[in-house]
Amino acid sequence: MHLSKRDFLSFSAAAGASLVLPTRAQNKPLIASINMFVPAAPGGGWDGTARAIERAAKAAGLVGNMQFENVGGAGGMVGLPRFVNQRKGQANTLMVGGSVMIGAGIANKSPVTIKDVTPIARLTEEAGVIVVPASGKIKTWKELESALKANPKAVSVAGGSAGGTDHLILGMLIKALGKNPREAAYVAFAGGGPANAAILGGQVTAGISGWSEFEEQIKAGRMIPLAVSGKRRIPGVNVPTLTELGVNVTESNWRGVFAPPGISAPQRDAMIDFMTKLNVSAQWRQELETRKWTDAFMTERPFERDLTKDIEEKIVLMKELGLA
Known part of the structure; x- marks a missing residue:
């Protein structure tokens, strides 16, 4: 059975250099201040995305100031209720x-x-990248694959929150190798820092996360990247896809921004305009290149429809993998 998730739609407003906005740094910013809520601990993927938005938006003259609040835990399920209940109706949030x-x-x-x-x-x-510590016994994909086929329960794998993309990738991988995904020895962490520490400390056999969260350790030679979960290799990174390695699994992690419930249509449109201008800025394009993120920009009805479809598909997939 092919476990590949549907192709993510990728709409980009940046069709060419002519669309890149000039800096507004010498002028009044588009928005004076934005409150940015991050439902995760500092150092992880969501926090990194939020900080990248701040850097690019300030450099492009799109925002004057950005305040942050981090509330981590349970894949955003600790912070999300607080955002919904305490920020309801708040503009520029x-x-x-x-x-x-x-x-x-x-x-x-x-x-x-x-x-x-x-x-x-x-x-x-x-895309997710599967790594092992350079100091560990397993050094190659074939060795990891053999260990998972022999006994998934004996191969502990660190990643993000339970039920998240990293967890799904492991479940899909184990199933594709002919084993029961319910036997996955997945160790969930609330942030990238603790997961990295567990991998480097030999507390787990392997790890799964985004390239940007492992890049520093990989470049330092402390982690070995074995495979990526995307449809294609990460540009500039010589690591094969799972498909290239004969494992029929593809899965990627998307990130975006949301406003509180109860805001007005003009308030919503102001945030969409801000993100659209950010997306075509040279500063944001540089963030994408540096972090090896794929542009997946989408707003309004297309994003809402895609979100609904993603929820429906994840319910089916997680039930299939015994995670729901």
Whole structure:
């Protein structure tokens, strides 16, 4: 059975250099101040996305100031209810979220879900990378594959929150190798820092996360990248896809921004305009290139339809993998 998730639509307003906006740094910023809510601990993918938005938006003259609040835990399920209840109706307020939040909501049977906020824009897509510590016994993909085929329970794998993209990739991988995905020895962490520490400390056999979260350790030679979960290799990274290695699994993690519930149409449109201008800025294009994120920009009805479809598909997939 082919476990590949549907192709993510990728709409980009940046069709060419002519669309890149000139800096507004010498003028009044588009928005004076934005409150950015991050439902995760500092150092992880959502936090990294939020900080990248701040850097690019300030450099492009799109925002004067950005205040942050981090509330981590359970794949966003601790922070999300706070955002929904305490920020309802607030203008110039955004929350970073994405596919991990969908899976975590399903896994935790949360009464508050991503459907309770206002979709603004999908920004990026990032494939997962499977790594092992350079100091560990397993050094190659074949060795890891053999270990998973022999006994998945004996191969502990670190990743993000339970039910998130990293967890799904492991479940899909184990099933594709002919084993029961319910036997996955998945070790969930609330942030990239603790997961990295567990991998480097030999507390787990392997790890799964986005390239941007492992890149520093890989470049330092402390982690060995074995495979990526995307449809294609990451540009500039000589690591094969799972498909190239004969494993029929593809899955990626998308990230975007949401506004609180209860805002007015003009307030929503102002945030969409802000994100659209950010997306075509040279500063944001540089962030995408540096972090090896794939542009997956989408707003308004296309994003809302895509979000609904993603939720429906994840419910089916997680039930199939025994995660819901």
